[in-house]
Amino acid sequence: MKFNHEEEDNNISITRYESMLRSNDLKFFDSDEFESIIHHYLENGKIAKAKKAISLGLSQHPSSVNLKLLQVEVLVFENRLEKANNLLSQLYALEPENEEIYIQKANILSKQNNHIKAIELLNMALGYTDDSADVYSLIGMEYLFMDDFENAKTNFMKCLEADDQDYSALYNIIYCFDFLEQHEEAIEYLNMFLNKNPYCEVAWHQVGKQYFDLKEYEKALAAFDFAIISDDYFIGAYLEKGKVLEKLKKYNEAIENYRITLELDDPTSFALLRIGKCHEKLGNDELAIQHFSKTVHEDPLLDKGWIAITDFYLRKRDYQKALYYTNKAINIDSENVLYWKRYAKINNHLSFFEEAERGYRKALELGNYEIETWLNRSDTLRLLGESDTSIQNLHQAVEFYPDNAEVHFRLAGLYYEIQDYEKGEYHIRKALDLDYEYHIILEELFDKIFNLTLVKNIISEYK
Template sequence: MRLSHEEEENNLSLSKFESMLKTNKVFFFDSEEFEDIILHYMDTGRMNLAKKALKLGQEQHPKSTGLRLVQVEMLIYEDRLDIAEKLLSELYAIEPTNEEIYIQQANIYSKRDQHEKAIESLQIALKFTDDYADVYSMIGMEYLFMDELEKAKDYFIKCLEEDPEDYSALYNIIYCYDFLDQNNEAIAYLEKFIDRKPYSEVAWHQLGRQYYALKNYEKSVWAFDYATLIDESFLGAYLEKAKGLEKLKKYQEAIDCYTITMELDDATSFALLRVGKCHEKLGRKDLALKFYLRTVHEDPLLDKAWIAITDFYIRQKNFQKAIYYVNKALGIDSDNSLYWKRYAAINHGLQFYEEAELGYRKAFEAGDINLDTFVLWSQMLQELGEYENAIEILLQASEVFPDEFEIEYRLAGLYHLTKETKKGNFHLNNGLRINFKNHTIIQEHFPTMWKKKTVQNIIEKYRN
């Protein structure tokens, strides 16, 4: 890639400056060269070299306003705001129409969280600047800091109108639309933008994302397709297009898309996993497993990949293999509730109720408070004859899920098993009141209770 004339000059200035530091010879640079050198070192985080360049620059150009403004920028970067402000006051007295003074003042206000004052300074900068796009973008950022998304969006739009190549402004505009849940408005804006710049792969990509968010997968794939036609190496667009194709159940086309991403760059664990899922949907079990195993090799900490292999074997009813892989996953991350839940489900399938109970308990301790976890955990305790503990678990669950019929019916059954009939009937009444249709849970899980005449009488009361 050829460097621009300006970039070549900057590189020459940097080489000359670094050569001067090594040889201790003093070379002359004009003040603008010094500004570029200092800003380069600041941008790359080499503050010691930036400070050396500033010192030498001010020795050679003691009256340069540009260098003093760079000094202000450095002071702001270091949070020495009071000194920076004092220096800005001196510069204002010399050059009151220099827009950079107002921009740096705005940066000081912004650092102090005085965003409204920052915007006032930037509005003054607009009167003196030739670079409207940059100032509009800064005003947009200040409104973002204030969570005023509508105003932020308006200024980023102004910025993009000034400089249609400023893709960071386009991303910010779409961020605002997304945050405001305005997908349709975002689509209308992007379509207008594409009318003006039909070969903007970024705009087509963003359009695809908006259609995807609205679950319009056909249109989403169509937009991503344009993005990849304009830029054949647009990795993100191929990935998003593949996701859309999966949603449309076009699994082979999705695989082809994911394969392109692997040719453009190293295979990501995400792409490998999705290819595995697509092969499994197409019934190619051997290929699916091959890709799942490649995924865990690529990223051994990716829980979704271990779960995919485990679920693959659960679906095959191959519980021995499933338990082998879930144990490997637990060896990597023993605090993962999804692993423990799979461990419990497999042991449940093998009728190893003690191990299954341990799995549900560990899943709960790792933060899983889903209804089915509580229910299955209590069921394992019931299988083990630990009725009191099962009741305790379901009472905890009822605090998280009040008025949940399944909890009420199971509590009713467990209280009947512990001969606490009064409490059992109380929860039976609750369950029938909340959801009569599912009262057969009692028949399925508590057949002895179901046969009791008193229980049938209570059920009859709610039948009509």
């Protein structure tokens, strides 16, 4: 109840302050009220209003160190570091044991990438603070900036020891364990934490995720069940439990868990997509496509939704519908490589080779340099009678895959076709040196070239 009274008082102060601004009738507020008002604006990202409140606050309380520290915070936010430093030096002379001065100095050093010195100052702040959890968290973040995950983890653990309700610290600890690939150690730590906090749904949830990463699905399932027992409104636990049940091929149970999340909150595209995938596995095609459609309606920018629909029709060999949905996806996001790859593949199946070539070309332009994309584009260009462009495309591929036999065999075939025998021989010998077995490419794609005596003689040299 105390918190509610404090919150109510803060709201009254803010209402009274904003009424003063509208009426332009200056009223007195004590320094604590100004602090609450400024914090309110800062937390809501209203920097200009926070600055005005600081200015008014200091005009009424010119000696308030806390208001000046809030001024420093705004200066640091605006990257006016020299002015912030000067003000902190003045405040240090007044209150050398004020931990917030050390914290703000550390904040400035952190912005200047001097993380080691920032940590030194934060360690000094520990000697003066009543809120060690907050300072340990800041030290942990500094170590994270330096990619020192072991020391970061240690300090976040100290933070959690000081405040076992600080779940952001718990998440950061697990982030460090994950980065270090210490899944077993993470489980051991979480179990120690759960011995003291047996109904912490966040910890059970994280235990489940660790077991999931280790592919120990039954143990993961048990952990997510405990998370749900601890908080039966915990949507994340139901989602993760659904993923585990999918791995165990218990698709109906997975659907049930995903459906619970839809009842607890607004529908999420992830849950709708997974329900669709489960129905597809169960052979419920109509329900699968219904949920894929709901997925893209809920979040048109989610590429996994459009890809699920497209791949569904691809597997059914219904290329017209697959193309229809791929075109819809491209109209929404024309920069998505995954859409263009499918566009090319579908058009290839439909023998629309000009459109297929456009898809491969677009995928390459967007940075998809997979060898299959280069090779498919080359083969499509050849089908379209554009041998020179096909050769140019393969030479671009050579820059990324200089030792790929498939590229060189294709170049050999194309050069022989345009009767540039010198370059044809160079590339066939290069390809044979790299991988003799791939000479079957010549037989499959360039049968007339393969049957040339001069080509057979070269191949026979490498048997």
